[in-house]
Each structure stands twice: as structure tokens, then as C-alpha cells.
Amino acid sequence: MNPSSERNEERVVRVSISNVSVRDAGVYWCGAETRDTYLTFISLNTKIQLNIIMPPVVRHEGESAKIICPYDSIYKSKPKSLCKGKCSTRDRNTLSETVREEKESKTGRLTLNDNVTARVFTGTITGLTAEDAGKYWCAVTLETDLNYLYTHLIVIMNEGEEGFCI
Incomplete structure (x- = not known):
């Protein structure tokens, strides 16, 4: 990550991150540092959550869908889960028990599988219906927060048989 910043006349610092990857997702803090003779004060006052959007998963009704959730190796022993719709720490809609290190739930x-060698956990939903369509969040539980990636699952309805009226 190579952040760059610029200071403008409104006393605002802008930061941009190029070449964003899954590893960059998480919580960032903005603040100010003040130095006195022997003391340094750091005031963190703005919390920013960076979410990474993965490409959508498109499947037909009745098929299976795999939602692939890559993660950094530092999270290999952390609990992981898949949520649908809202997925915050307070009103989380967890679809499955969490999965950890090389286990399946x-x-x-829905089946969750964690492959720590590949650093990927996968949620597989079988027998898709229209109700399965929506936003899915890959969540890695940290000590005090969750780290998220999300994707959209698009379910294409099968065409019904056409009938003829005589």
C-alpha cells in the first residue's frame, strides 16, 4: 500500500490508496499528531471502514453458488462466517455457524469451508431460489470488530413452460 496525502487550505488531509487488494480491507483511523518538547500527542478522531467489493456471482435457480472469500494469512486462526443483507456487529444476519481452520460447517x-493453505473460505449454497439473491458479506471476526468483503449473488429465474390456450 502506498498512501499519498495532500494538505489543502481548508485543513483537510486527503489520502488515496492505489492498487487496493483484499489485504487492504479493514478499519482506518485519521487523526493529528502534536509534538511538544518531550511529549507527542496523537488524536484519532475519524474511523473509516474500507470494504472491498468482489465480482458478483450469477447462477440459475436450482443451481449451486460458491461465494469465495479470500483472506490474509494473519486471519487463518480467526473465526469466519457468511452473512446476508445487513452484517454489522449489532444486527448480524449470520447464515451459518462460524468456521475455523480447515473445518467445514x-x-x-449452506456449507462453509475454510482452506487455510489457500487462505480462502467458501460458502456454498445449494438449490438456489429467488430469495437467495442479495448482498453477501464474508466476515472475519477480529478481537473487537469484523473485517468484511462483500459480493452480490444474482439468481436468474428459470423460464416457465409456455402453455397455449385454444
Whole structure:
């Protein structure tokens, strides 16, 4: 990550990050540093959550969909889960029990699998219906927060058989 910043006359610092990757997702803090003779004060006052959007998953009704969630190696022993819709620490809609290190968790039509060698956990939903479409969040539980990636699942409805009226 190579952040660059510029200071303008309104006393605002702008930071841009180029070549963003999955590793860059997470919480960032903006603040100011003040130095006195022997003391340094740092005031962090703005919290920013950087979410990375993964390409959408498009499948037909009745098929299976794999939602692939890459993560950095530092998270290999952390619990991971898949959420649909809202996925905050307070009102989380977790679809499955969390999964950890090389284990599999199955709840109904959803299976979570964590492959620590590849640094990917995968959520597989079988027998897709229109209700399965929506925004899915890959969540890695940290000590005090969750680290998110998200994607959209698009379910294409099968065409019904056409009938003829005579």
C-alpha cells in the first residue's frame, strides 16, 4: 500500500490508496499528531471502514453458488462466517455457524469451508431460489470488530413452460 496525502487550505488531509487488494480491507483511523518538547500527542478522531467489493456471482435457480472469500494469512486462526443483507456487529444476519481452520460447517443448504493453505473460505449454497439473491458479506471476526468483503449473488429465474390456450 502506498498512501499519498495532500494538505489543502481548508485543513483537510486527503489520502488515496492505489492498487487496493483484499489485504487492504479493514478499519482506518485519521487523526493529528502534536509534538511538544518531550511529549507527542496523537488524536484519532475519524474511523473509516474500507470494504472491498468482489465480482458478483450469477447462477440459475436450482443451481449451486460458491461465494469465495479470500483472506490474509494473519486471519487463518480467526473465526469466519457468511452473512446476508445487513452484517454489522449489532444486527448480524449470520447464515451459518462460524468456521475455523480447515473445518467445514453445514447448515441446511449452506456449507462453509475454510482452506487455510489457500487462505480462502467458501460458502456454498445449494438449490438456489429467488430469495437467495442479495448482498453477501464474508466476515472475519477480529478481537473487537469484523473485517468484511462483500459480493452480490444474482439468481436468474428459470423460464416457465409456455402453455397455449385454444
